[in-house]
Amino acid sequence: MFLAALNLINFRNYDRQELTFHPRLNIFTGLNAQGKTNLLEAVYCLAVSRSFRTNQESELLRFGSDFFYLEGNFQIKKECYQVGIGYRPPRRLQIKLNGKTLKRAEYLYRHPVVVFSPDDLLLVKEGPSIRRRFLDTEGSRLKPLYYRRLRDYYRALQQRNRILKEYRGSRSFDYSLLEPWDQALVKFGSTVMEERIKFLGALESRARSHFATLTAESESLSLRYLPTIKFNGDFELLESAFREQLTAGHSAELRRGTTLVGPHLDDFAVMINGCDVRKYGSQGQQRTVVLALKMGEVDLFNSAGDEQAILLLDDIFSEFDEERSNHLLQFLSCREGQSFLTTASPSWKHSQNCSGQSKIYTVHRGKIKID
Ligand code: ATP
Numbered sequence: 548m549f550l551a552a553l554n555l556i557n558f559r560n561y562d563r564q565e566l567t568f569h570p571r572l573n574i575f576t577g578l579n580a581q582g583k584t585n586l587l588e589a590v591y592c593l594a595v596s597r598s599f600r601t602n603q604e605s606e607l608l609r610f611g612s613d614f615f616y617l618e619g620n621f622q623i624k625k626e627c628y629q630v631g632i633g634y635r636p637p638r639r640l641q642i643k644l645n646g647k648t649l650k651r652a653e654y655l656y657r658h659p660v661v662v663f664s665p666d667d668l669l670l671v672k673e674g675p676s677i678r679r680r681f682l683d684t685e686g687s688r689l690k691p692l693y694y695r696r697l698r699d700y701y702r703a704l705q706q707r708n709r710i711l712k713e714y715r716g717s718r719s720f721d722y723s724l725l726e727p728w729d730q731a732l733v734k735f736g737s738t739v740m741e742e743r744i745k746f747l748g749a750l751e752s753r754a755r756s757h758f759a760t761l762t763a764e765s766e767s768l769s770l771r772y773l774p775t776i777k778f779n780g781d782f783e784l785l786e787s788a789f790r791e792q793l794t795a796g797h798s799a800e801l802r803r804g805t806t807l808v809g810p811h812l813d814d815f816a817v818m819i820n821g822c823d824v825r826k827y828g829s830q831g832q833q834r835t836v837v838l839a840l841k842m843g844e845v846d847l848f849n850s851a852g853d854e855q856a857i858l859l860l861d862d863i864f865s866e867f868d869e870e871r872s873n874h875l876l877q878f879l880s881c882r883e884g885q886s887f888l889t890t891a892s893p894s895w896k897h898s899q900n901c902s903g904q905s906k907i908y909t910v911h912r913g914k915i916k917i918d
């Protein structure tokens with residue numbers, strides 16, 4: 548699958564722009580603040596019906612405009628279809644596929660797209676909640692059961708926390724009030740943990756090989772799930788371990804007024820040669836790790852469906868040395884799927900790695916020209 552053409556009207560700093568794309572690699576260069584990221588955002592928005600930068604559609608409207616419209620042609624094998632996405636507040640976002648209106652839920656995540664943006668570095672720089680969100684959004688895109696169990700888990704957790712908060716510090720608390728929520732937490736939480744661990748394992752095996760290539764085999768990447776429920780790795784025994792540890796913590800939970808164990812508090816560690824990247828990784832290493840995770844995700848998408856994911860890489864070369872940049876370009880020009888990348892640095896132009904399999908564009912003040 549690839550995006551063959553895109554028209555933008557009043558999207559971010561674009562007034563009107565018509566573009567056709569290469570089925571493989573598309574490279575957007577330009578100075579800062581010209582519209583490179585905005586263009587990737589438009590591609591993402593057309594493919595997924597939301598932005599990767601904001602939940603506020605009004606931010607996507609070109610300043611002073613009362614609507615935006617994106618239209619594009621996707622090609623799958625020999626078949627072509629047209630998607631139109633329009634927004635005119637106060638109406639909701641409108642989605643049309645070959646002229647037929649679709650609800651957002653029918654369209655969302657129809658196209659496999661993986662995006663790497665500078666914000667993704669938070670994945671290895673920040674606290675655990677951002678890594679849980681990564682596991683949950685990416686894992687549940689690949690597996691609907693994951694999404695359902697996660698939703699059930701968080702609903703039960705909310706109810707349980709409500710009770711613990713209400714009776715916080717009480718000396719005559721009736722623990723049987725927690726029983727139905729304990730059961731739900733154990734049942735749904737064990738599935739969430741199992742799905743996360745499996746997803747992380749699958750991601751690790753793919754990301755490891757990309758990481759090794761990007762670093763010319765000099766560094767090795769590993770990922771380890773860090774559960775708050777201790778268990779020996781046997782999923783058959785997970786529910787009983789969960790129940791035991793939940794029950795053992797009842798009185799502490801009542802004192803604190805909240806649930807103290809479970810996947811809502813779990814994390815995962817990202818390590819290079821056995822050292823935690825968050826604490827010891829250089830900027831370039833952190834970037835390489837996140838990129839390898841994203842490339843691993845692309846592979847997971849590819850093995851889950853028969854369509855190659857579209858890969859969007861924003862501001863990709865900053866902080867990469869020449870060797871890593873070349874490995875990346877080689878990967879992108881060899882991959883079958885379509886990629887879009889932006890860079891403010893012109894140094895890649897000297898590389899021979901992408902010749903023939905790419906189209907190069909210059910972005911200047913919200914206008915795009917093919918080089
Ligand atoms: P950098 O290399 O610094 O990342 P960029 O080319 O990726 O730059 P963009 O993030 O695409 O730059 O933004 C380009 C410009 O778009 C910015 O100057 C910003 O002010 C402008 N912009 C953002 N949103 C809107 C909007 N809704 N309407 C008009 N202009 C906007």
Ligand code: MG
Pocket residue numbers: 583584585861862
């Ligand atoms: Mg940018």
